[in-house]
Amino acid sequence: MNLDHELRAALQRKTPAPGLAERVLARAGEAPRKPRRVQWAVAASLILTASLAGWTAHRRAEGERAREQVLLAMRIAGSKVAYAQQQVRGISK
């Protein structure tokens, strides 16, 4: 029973203090400014971080490709020169 009373008292319609609606509306008009700026900053830093991560991954992939090409090219060059040297040494023996 007590609970019923307490609930009723809590949910009872109360008249707001005079000027509350105006104060709320005034605050609602001012309030978004700060959070929006923060939101922009967060969004910008997220975009920047994502771009940086993307660029780093791209650069790494490019570097790995270049490394493989260097190894392949030097191996081909080395094998041809080694073959020629072997032939020359074989003849001069």
Next chain:
Amino acid sequence: MKGPIMMKAVLRLTLILALTPAVYAQRINLDFPGLADKAREVVDVTLDGALLRLGARFLSDHDADERAVRQMVDRLEGIYVRSYEFDRDDAYDRSAIDAVRKQLGPNWKRVVTVRSKLRENVEIYTELRGENIVGLVVIAAEPRELTIVNLVGPIDLDKLANLEGQFGIPRVSKKGERP
């Protein structure tokens, strides 16, 4: 005061321009129109400038073989390789080889020629500045394969030959053949 400063700048520029040919070796044009279309397999490597530096930076310092490659590559200005493999004998026009030979100026010397009926024919040309090799062209021709290599920059031929088969990358395999 401006006169001597200008004079020094002009002298420096002249010195740089005078030294430039000694530093940079000749790059050979390795464009062979239509050759890649006839080939079954093509290896086309063009590495110079920033891309070459980037590739060299990614070579491992912990791996002795890659370190050896890096030591060579660090001094190079460019690496250019074209290798074509064909399905049948004599599928390519030998004028491609002549086109390479024709580009080699008076500084270039043919140091090795290998003629073989069983294996490939190889010609090695080096560009000399004084006693130093500053450029290399290798032409390796078989009935079904043509490989041309151009390295621009200081090269040690013995070190280059020692690289062969040393480092752990797959051998260049023919189509359908396991490396």
